[in-house]
Amino acid sequence: MTLQQKTIQRYRQLYPNLPLREISARTGIQITRVFRLFNGKIMKVGELEAFEKAINAKIAENPSFEKLTSVVEQASTILTNEELAKVAEYIARKVSARTFGRFYIKPNYESAIIA
Amino acid sequence: MKGLSSLERIILEGIGKGVLVYEEIQKQTGLNENVCYNILQALIIRGLVKTDGIKYRISESLSPLIIEEINGKEAKEAEYLELMEAVVEQQEDRVFRLQKIAMDSRDEKIFVAMLSNLESFLADAHKKAHASVSVKDRKVVFWGMGNVDKIITQIVTGK
Numbered sequence: 001m002t003l004q005q006k007t008i009q010r011y012r013q014l015y016p017n018l019p020l021r022e023i024s025a026r027t028g029i030q031i032t033r034v035f036r037l038f039n040g041k042i043m044k045v046g047e048l049e050a051f052e053k054a055i056n057a058k059i060a061e062n063p064s065f066e067k068l069t070s071v072v073e074q075a076s077t078i079l080t081n082e083e084l085a086k087v088a089e090y091i092a093r094k095v096s097a098r099t100f101g102r103f104y105i106k107p108n109y110e111s112a113i114i115a
Numbered sequence: 116m117k118g119l120s121s122l123e124r125i126i127l128e129g130i131g132k133g134v135l136v137y138e139e140i141q142k143q144t145g146l147n148e149n150v151c152y153n154i155l156q157a158l159i160i161r162g163l164v165k166t167d168g169i170k171y172r173i174s175e176s177l178s179p180l181i182i183e184e185i186n187g188k189e190a191k192e193a194e195y196l197e198l199m200e201a202v203v204e205q206q207e208d209r210v211f212r213l214q215k216i217a218m219d220s221r222d223e224k225i226f227v228a229m230l231s232n233l234e235s236f237l238a239d240a241h242k243k244a245h246a247s248v249s250v251k252d253r254k255v256v257f258w259g260m261g262n263v264d265k266i267i268t269q270i271v272t273g274k
Contacts, residue, residue, distance in 0.1 A: 079273075080273060082273070083273050089116065089117060089193055090193075090196075092116040093116055093120055093193065093197055095116075096116050096120050096122075097120055097121075097122060099153075100120075100122055100150050100153045100154050100157070101147070101149065101150050101153075102149070102153070
């Protein structure tokens with residue numbers, strides 16, 4: 001998966017089912033350009049940064065995420081490989097359970113809603 | 116994620132040895148429509164469940180590698196922890212006790228014998244009600260015992 005695809009997928013995970021008009025308003029990217037980007041048009045650096053900024057803003061809404069990333073950094077230096085694997089498995093299970101509860105298993109940015 | 120999630124396991128237990136339509140699986144498991152559908156699709160993609168479009172059944176010839184992946188020690192332990200955590204975190208109708216008990220060797224033997232009786236009782240209860248009680252209405256029961264010193268060592272060293 002390219003960086004562009006990963007970024008768009010991450011964006012759609014954090015902002016699910018957002019109309020194109022809303023995405024355009026949040027990123028400052030023109031609506032038709034957003035449609036083209038979601039359908040494979042190559043992203044400019046400024047556009048990537050706009051999506052990254054929106055992603056980081058969403059993540060910052062959840063203070064526990066900062067705690068998690070900080071603890072994971074500590075864990076990587078203290079825990080054994082097996083213990084890290086167990087922690088990763090635990091998180092993966094939580095994610096899997098939440099994912100099953102969503103309407104789509106995989107985010108589908110090809111079906112962008114045009115408001 | 117390794118192994119099965121408890122949700123996937125519930126679906127497989129709901130299907131069991133039968134061949135069920137979607138509505139029957141939903142009724143057995145009590146899962147929300149979205150969740151049930153998503154999990155079934157995931158199990159089909161993994162090759163654990165087969166469907167003719169209407170009925171679902173567990174795949175017959177699973178490779179030893181897949182069986183080890185879903186029923187192996189690590190996979191099962193992860194599921195146990197998932198279920199136990201859910202029991203501990205229940206908000207309503209929670210039935211859970213954990214205590215550090217001082218026990219002499221005689222009382223320990225009596226307690227172990229009681230656990231053995233409990234296990235027989237539960238096995239009989241399950242055998243009796245297995246066909247009539249749906250998966251969603253069954254009870255998750257667990258018990259265990261360990262020495263404080265060994266548990267603390269486990270926590271500190273991971274071994």
